[in-house]
Amino acid sequence: MGKKLSSNMEMYLKTILRLGQDDQPVRVKAIAESLEITMPSVSEALRTLKSKGLVLHPSYGEVKLSARGARLAEGINNRFVVLQRFLAEVLKVDEKTAEHEACEIEHVLGADTFMRLTAYLDFLSNCQKDLSDIVEHFHEYLEWRLAGEACPVCGSPGDQSTTLEDK
Amino acid sequence: MGKKLSSNMEMYLKTILRLGQDDQPVRVKAIAESLEITMPSVSEALRTLKSKGLVLHPSYGEVKLSARGARLAEGINNRFVVLQRFLAEVLKVDEKTAEHEACEIEHVLGADTFMRLTAYLDFLSNCQKDLSDIVEHFHEYLEWRLAGEACPVCGSPGDQSTTLEDK
DNA sequence: AAGTTATATTAGGCGCGCCAAACTCTGTCA
DNA sequence: TGACAGAGTTTGGCGCGCCTAATATAACTT
Numbered sequence: 001m002g003k004k005l006s007s008n009m010e011m012y013l014k015t016i017l018r019l020g021q022d023d024q025p026v027r028v029k030a031i032a033e034s035l036e037i038t039m040p041s042v043s044e045a046l047r048t049l050k051s052k053g054l055v056l057h058p059s060y061g062e063v064k065l066s067a068r069g070a071r072l073a074e075g076i077n078n079r080f081v082v083l084q085r086f087l088a089e090v091l092k093v094d095e096k097t098a099e100h101e102a103c104e105i106e107h108v109l110g111a112d113t114f115m116r117l118t119a120y121l122d123f124l125s126n127c128q129k130d131l132s133d134i135v136e137h138f139h140e141y142l143e144w145r146l147a148g149e150a151c152p153v154c155g156s157p158g159d160q161s162t163t164l165e166d167k
Numbered sequence: 168m169g170k171k172l173s174s175n176m177e178m179y180l181k182t183i184l185r186l187g188q189d190d191q192p193v194r195v196k197a198i199a200e201s202l203e204i205t206m207p208s209v210s211e212a213l214r215t216l217k218s219k220g221l222v223l224h225p226s227y228g229e230v231k232l233s234a235r236g237a238r239l240a241e242g243i244n245n246r247f248v249v250l251q252r253f254l255a256e257v258l259k260v261d262e263k264t265a266e267h268e269a270c271e272i273e274h275v276l277g278a279d280t281f282m283r284l285t286a287y288l289d290f291l292s293n294c295q296k297d298l299s300d301i302v303e304h305f306h307e308y309l310e311w312r313l314a315g316e317a318c319p320v321c322g323s324p325g326d327q328s329t330t331l332e333d334k
Numbered sequence: 335a336a337g338t339t340a341t342a343t344t345a346g347g348c349g350c351g352c353c354a355a356a357c358t359c360t361g362t363c364a
Numbered sequence: 365t366g367a368c369a370g371a372g373t374t375t376g377g378c379g380c381g382c383c384t385a386a387t388a389t390a391a392c393t394t
Contacts, residue, residue, distance in 0.1 A: 091283040108271040
């Protein structure tokens, strides 16, 4: 069916889903604030999404997801959650950053990759007692490395100075 | 200095870097083919990048990266490589897909996250013999899971049916 | 040197997603 | 009921990145 949605359209869907979970009617204003854009932009986007049958939105009325829209939104949101978990729990990325970056990546990765990432998280947390603290081991290693020292267990260098280019 | 580059501009830089590694003069045509866009689009982008001092490009001449452009491009390329390795080697994502998805994500993640991901890969491959085959364990787990069966070692379910929404 | 071909650039246009300004509804409260 | 405030929409405009068509330059070929 419908071609692939743009990242932006996906963000609208996800936002509507999440706002709807506070079980209050979802309003244009709330979407705009949540996405930090203006109401006209939201109005316009909703027109697009309506035309694709993903949202229901009587003029001046409440915004709702259609069944298809909701399915999509939930998929996107799941992806988001998985990514956020990986970044925050495994890589120990700062919470704000993890949220932000997960939000960008969620639109990029295919279903297969997500399934694999989910499996990986499950593997690390649910499977085999003696593997379940790998992540903790990694966090120790990370601290040594951040301190610029060699890894105490294996001597893996702390100076692989991960090419911090930027700005 | 200069504000953040767009994903597209980053892609141009990375492409120029990679084409330059075949130590032949980099031409507009090659960039266009590599990115699967038309030459006018490349011309235009080069004008932008030139104005930011990231590429050198006499009219009708050879395209080169400036020192700053090269530094940026290398950073982007490093990010790409790390992501690609993670997707392909850890998650066992199909090679083509890994390349494509890494290419999208490389523009999104910050330096800190990349450092952490690099550290994670190093940790998995270099550190402590008895941890170095975690990935293999995971790959076994993944196969069971893909077959829809429970994990033989821990009983972790194969039916977590990772919400395959889509299409 | 002149013509042919390949490469590069300019010109003009399009879709997307955003904006500010102006206008229109809706609900509330004298 | 009528007027005001706040939410929502329409209008017109802008930047980015892409396109095709037309033009310009460079590089061969004879």
